[in-house]
Amino acid sequence: xxxxxxxCSKSSGEEDAAGxxxxxxxxxxxxxxxxxxxxxxxxxxTFQEPFTVTAFKYYLSNFSxxxxxxxxxxxxxxxxxxxxxxxxxxxxxMSGIPDGSYQTLSFLIGVDSLTNVAGPQSxxxxxxxxxxxxxxSGYINAKFEGKSDVSTSTAxxxxxxxxxxxxxxxxxxTVQLTLAQPQLWSGGQHTIQATADLYTWFDLPxxxxxxxxxxxxxxxxxxxxxxxxxxxxxxxxxxxxx
Amino acid sequence: xxxxxxxxxxxxxxxxxxxxxxxxxNDAVLSTTPHPYTLSLPDNFPPVQYxxxxxxxxxxxxxxxxxxxxxxxxxxxxxxxxxxxHQQYAAFGHYDHALSHGVYGRIGxxxxxxxxxxxxxKAYMWDGGVIxxxxxPLTPLTDHNEMGxxxxxxxxxxxxxxxxxxxxxxxxxxxxxxxxxxFRAVIQFVATLNSFHSKYDSVKAGNxxxxxxxxAGYEVFQQNCATCHQEPLFTDGSFRNNGLPVQPALNDSGxxxxxxxxxxxxxxxxxxxxxxxxxxxxxxDGRFFxxxxxxxxxxxxxxxxxxxDPLLKNGIPLNSAQQRQLYLFLNTLTDYQLxxxxxxxxxxxxx
Numbered sequence: 001x002x003x004x005x006x007x008c009s010k011s012s013g014e015e016d017a018a019g020x021x022x023x024x025x026x027x028x029x030x031x032x033x034x035x036x037x038x039x040x041x042x043x044x045x046t047f048q049e050p051f052t053v054t055a056f057k058y059y060l061s062n063f064s065x066x067x068x069x070x071x072x073x074x075x076x077x078x079x080x081x082x083x084x085x086x087x088x089x090x091x092x093x094m095s096g097i098p099d100g101s102y103q104t105l106s107f108l109i110g111v112d113s114l115t116n117v118a119g120p121q122s123x124x125x126x127x128x129x130x131x132x133x134x135x136x137s138g139y140i141n142a143k144f145e146g147k148s149d150v151s152t153s154t155a156x157x158x159x160x161x162x163x164x165x166x167x168x169x170x171x172x173x174t175v176q177l178t179l180a181q182p183q184l185w186s187g188g189q190h191t192i193q194a195t196a197d198l199y200t201w202f203d204l205p206x207x208x209x210x211x212x213x214x215x216x217x218x219x220x221x222x223x224x225x226x227x228x229x230x231x232x233x234x235x236x237x238x239x240x241x242x
Numbered sequence: 243x244x245x246x247x248x249x250x251x252x253x254x255x256x257x258x259x260x261x262x263x264x265x266x267x268n269d270a271v272l273s274t275t276p277h278p279y280t281l282s283l284p285d286n287f288p289p290v291q292y293x294x295x296x297x298x299x300x301x302x303x304x305x306x307x308x309x310x311x312x313x314x315x316x317x318x319x320x321x322x323x324x325x326x327x328h329q330q331y332a333a334f335g336h337y338d339h340a341l342s343h344g345v346y347g348r349i350g351x352x353x354x355x356x357x358x359x360x361x362x363x364k365a366y367m368w369d370g371g372v373i374x375x376x377x378x379p380l381t382p383l384t385d386h387n388e389m390g391x392x393x394x395x396x397x398x399x400x401x402x403x404x405x406x407x408x409x410x411x412x413x414x415x416x417x418x419x420x421x422x423x424x425f426r427a428v429i430q431f432v433a434t435l436n437s438f439h440s441k442y443d444s445v446k447a448g449n450x451x452x453x454x455x456x457x458a459g460y461e462v463f464q465q466n467c468a469t470c471h472q473e474p475l476f477t478d479g480s481f482r483n484n485g486l487p488v489q490p491a492l493n494d495s496g497x498x499x500x501x502x503x504x505x506x507x508x509x510x511x512x513x514x515x516x517x518x519x520x521x522x523x524x525x526x527d528g529r530f531f532x533x534x535x536x537x538x539x540x541x542x543x544x545x546x547x548x549x550x551d552p553l554l555k556n557g558i559p560l561n562s563a564q565q566r567q568l569y570l571f572l573n574t575l576t577d578y579q580l581x582x583x584x585x586x587x588x589x590x591x592x593x
Contacts, residue, residue: 119296119376126420
């Protein structure tokens with residue numbers, strides 16, 4: 001009976017037990033300073049090659065906060081499929097965060113390896129979302145699709161499906177964002193505004209020319225290079241706290 | 243840890259009803275509880291690889307999986323069911339078809355693997371590209387050359403079907419059709435496709451005996467084949483290059499396609515020899531229609547290459563007497579119970 005009671009109190013009172021702070025991470029998609037608009041807007045990569053964007057989405061997971069004294073607070077596990085085509089998907093709400101003085105927000109771009117091997121999932125991880133490879137088991141961690149006149153692929157397409165969770169093609173990347181000043185949280189909703197810049201995908205450390213490389217759709221060295229680029233795509237622009 | 247886990251799971255079972263009452267007060271989901279189903283498995287087999295805890299078998303889940311398995315409406319042209327390629331009389335392989343056939347007459351690039359004893363496998367497909375059995379149905383359902391259906395469309399079709407809604411409710415408590423539920427149901431049925439009732443198994447259990455030719459063939463097998471085709475599953479689950487000449491039209495790199503590793507070039511999963519006489523044609527591309535062609539390949543057809551399995555460096559010399567004996571032994575691996583079990587047949591066909 002102890003087990004039964006414990007099981008019940010956990011499922012009904014999780015937030016109280018864990019903490020009274022809620023974090024809303026609000027993500028804005030940009031391309032080198034300009035707001036990202038699907039389909040029609042023309043952008044330029046680092047080689048001044050023009051391109052349009054038809055799809056831009058990626059998984060974020062395994063969020064944690066680090067306190068000023070170096071303690072890691074793991075947030076309740078959730079998988080977010082952030083999608084330019086779905087504005088609500090760009091508002092990530094994480095509740096049950098304990099009071100504390102926080103310095104760093106960390107998360108993964110992608111789906112951790114345990115979940116990759118865990119079998120059929122629901123919600124954001126449901127394979128109906130088109131972010132999973134059937135022939136070579138594993139999630140597509142991030143996807144960009146578009147067009148560029150310089151692309152030599154069929155219909156000038158750009159197709160960057162970045163996935164792979166096994167070395168040497170492990171494309172899961174950790175992002176650590178330092179908060180401008182320590183955040184002393186003692187309840188309420190806190191909002192972090194951040195940008196995710198698609199331009200970074202094709203910039204440093206591996207500048208990508210669409211004339212030479214129009215994408216990849218399997219775990220490989222090219223996917224690793226793109227992941228090494230896009231791990232720098234996030235930047236915090238403001239933090240508001242009650 | 244093991245002991246604790248056991249205690250917890252026992253308690254979970256005992257307290258489940260109480261939990262349901264206590265915690266699910268606003269949720270009448272489990273008004274009808276599916277009936278647990280226990281597989282009886284042979285003692286002399288290794289432990290299963292499949293995690294039944296993540297997808298507990300129930301009578302209703304298996305029944306739903308069976309309906310899905312035999313439903314050709316789930317394919318893009320409404321002609322190709324799972325069972326179209328996985329025929330019971332061919333031990334759930336595709337009899338007499340070299341390369342897999344799919345919707346609109348499309349032809350794939352490999353032969354249909356026979357799918358029994360899957361719960362003992364570690365990886366699926368000829369190249370091991372699928373690593374969790376519950377994810378396996380996604381591949382044939384959506385592959386352009388197989389059933390070729392768009393998954394969201396497929397789920398909508400199932401959700402719109404009153405019979406499926408009823409079956410999903412019986413298996414999972416509500417009528418909701420999800421990919422997770424569908425895959426799990428299919429695999430619950432696949433988990434019941436097991437082969438351990440051949441004459442070989444009866445001999446091993448002491449309930450039958452080999453003829454002298456079969457016994458001689460068993461010896462030939464043990465001396466020449468048993469390392470890769472390891473008993474009692476008759477496969478060790480490994481990936482090997484068995485020296486087949488590359489077919490330029492297919493140019494299939496095998497497991498290297500999955501790992502990207504050049505040392506995996508031309509390696510394919512070692513298939514089980516159980517029911518082998520019923521699962522022609524042979525090899526990953528179905529190039530041999532007769533088991534004696536396979537013997538000939540190992541006897542004098544091996545192509546040397548960097549990734550050739552070291553065990554096959556000198557081939558497997560088999561004279562005609564040995565080939566005949568081996569053939570007779572392989573016949574003892576046919577499992578007529580699996581081939582004829584009516585509970586595994588098309589539920590729409592009157593029994």
